[in-house]
Amino acid sequence: MNRQDPFRDSDYLQKNQYKDSSNLDARANLHRKFSTAKVRWQPWAFDLLRLEPGMRVLECGCGPGWLWRENIDRLPDGCDIILTDLSPGMVAEAEAALATSNHRFDFQPSNIQALDFADSTFDVVVANHMLYHVPDLAQGLAEVRRVLKPNGRLVAATNGDNHMKELPLLIPEELRQKAASLRMRGEAGQLPFRLENGRSLLEPFFAQIDLHLYEDSLWVTEVEPLLAYAFSMLKPGVDVPETAVAQLRDLWAAKIEADGGIHISKHSGVFEAYK
Ligand SMILES: C[S@@+](CC[C@H](N)C(=O)[O-])C[C@H]1O[C@@H](n2cnc3c(N)ncnc32)[C@H](O)[C@@H]1O
Numbered sequence: 001m002n003r004q005d006p007f008r009d010s011d012y013l014q015k016n017q018y019k020d021s022s023n024l025d026a027r028a029n030l031h032r033k034f035s036t037a038k039v040r041w042q043p044w045a046f047d048l049l050r051l052e053p054g055m056r057v058l059e060c061g062c063g064p065g066w067l068w069r070e071n072i073d074r075l076p077d078g079c080d081i082i083l084t085d086l087s088p089g090m091v092a093e094a095e096a097a098l099a100t101s102n103h104r105f106d107f108q109p110s111n112i113q114a115l116d117f118a119d120s121t122f123d124v125v126v127a128n129h130m131l132y133h134v135p136d137l138a139q140g141l142a143e144v145r146r147v148l149k150p151n152g153r154l155v156a157a158t159n160g161d162n163h164m165k166e167l168p169l170l171i172p173e174e175l176r177q178k179a180a181s182l183r184m185r186g187e188a189g190q191l192p193f194r195l196e197n198g199r200s201l202l203e204p205f206f207a208q209i210d211l212h213l214y215e216d217s218l219w220v221t222e223v224e225p226l227l228a229y230a231f232s233m234l235k236p237g238v239d240v241p242e243t244a245v246a247q248l249r250d251l252w253a254a255k256i257e258a259d260g261g262i263h264i265s266k267h268s269g270v271f272e273a274y275k
Contacts, residue, residue: 008135008192010086010111017233020089021064026232028066030218030225031266037216041268042070045128048155048212048270054078055123058147060112060140061085061130065094068105075103082117084110112140117147128157128270131193141205148275154206160195160267167230167264172251198271206273218264223252226262 006012017023031041046067051057053076059067062083068075075081081104083094088109095107110116112127113136125144134140144154193201195211202209220226227249231240255262 008133010133010135013133014087018063018085018087018090020087021093023232024063026225026228030220030229031216033222033225034218034220034264035216035266036219037214040070041214041216042067043074044214045155045157045270046071046074048272049124049126051076051079051124055080056121056149057081057124057126058115058117058122059083059126059128060110060115060144061127061133062094063090065098067126067128068094069097072098072101072103078104080104080106082106082108084108084112084115086111112143115143115147119146120149120152121147123149123152125152125154126156127154129159131156131198132158132191134193137193137201138204141202145205145275150275152275154202154273154275155270156193156198156202156273157268157270158194158198159191160269161190162265162267165265165267166262170252170255170262171230171248195267195269202271202273206275208274210272211269212272213269214266216266216268218262218266220262220264221256221260223249223256226252 006017035041037044049057055076057079059081062085065083068081068083083091083098083105084107085091085094086109091107091109095105098105099107108116112130112134125148127140127144131137131140141154148154190196195213199209199211227245230248231245234240252262
């Protein structure tokens with residue numbers, strides 16, 4: 001395993017972090033419960049697909065299929081939608097939730113770096129919050145471009161440097177060593193594919209690139225979902241002692257008690273890239 005950068009270690013991601021949706025769900029739960037956004041994330045992201053009846057759509061890194069599960073009533077008729085993910089566990093969860101819908105879904109484990117589809121197959125390829133995990137991103141983007149029809153679009157969500165920037169600061173100095181290992185980010189602390197560098201990484205493969213920013217922040221009024229979020233991204237082999245968890249719990253509870261909640265910034269958006 002590439003212990004230097006578990007964030008882009010496909011074997012580790014598939015067998016551990018994303019074996020099933022439990023870690024991802026701990027993070028999504030914090031956003032669902034404490035978001036201040038006017039429009040929820042999944043409907044907002046779905047609107048950017050601009051689906052029309054009969055379109056062919058591929059999703060790479062579909063996770064448990066939330067994009068479709070939360071928008072199932074808004075899906076136009078006659079679309080062919082293929083959901084893929086590196087993790088067979090994720091694909092199985094997406095399939096269990098969507099296979100009996102009235103729409104045409106297909107499901108298969110697949111790595112974005114080697115897509116098993118013919119050239120010019122899809123109107124839209126979705127890659128939400130996953131391009132930062134791809135070890136050979138140029139290869140992954142070349143594959144996306146290859147399977148898109150002429151004028152087809154890649155729709156790819158990611159985060160920016162200011163996303164959840166308060167979280168490490170909420171951890172006291174004496175726990176900082178552990179804090180450094182709390183968040184499973186790239187070694188530099190930045191996502192490899194993020195709002196700040198996404199355009200330049202996409203440019204070699206796409207003719208036109210638009211960026212849509214999502215306005216949101218969190219106002220967290222309960223401790224346990226924040227603890228679950230923080231501990232959903234431990235690096236492999238890192239074990240945080242119960243005493244450290246208890247210390248954080250007390251500290252964050254006191255802050256919520258004193259201020260009524262904890263403010264956390266968000267910095268997310270979607271690149272729309274035309275072939
Ligand atoms: C942060 S989750 C996002 C899931 C979903 N797109 C969402 O936004 O809720 C990242 C997903 O990408 C998948 N993934 C990671 N590397 C991948 C790769 N090389 N090819 C395909 N999927 C990958 C993971 O298994 C995981 O399900």
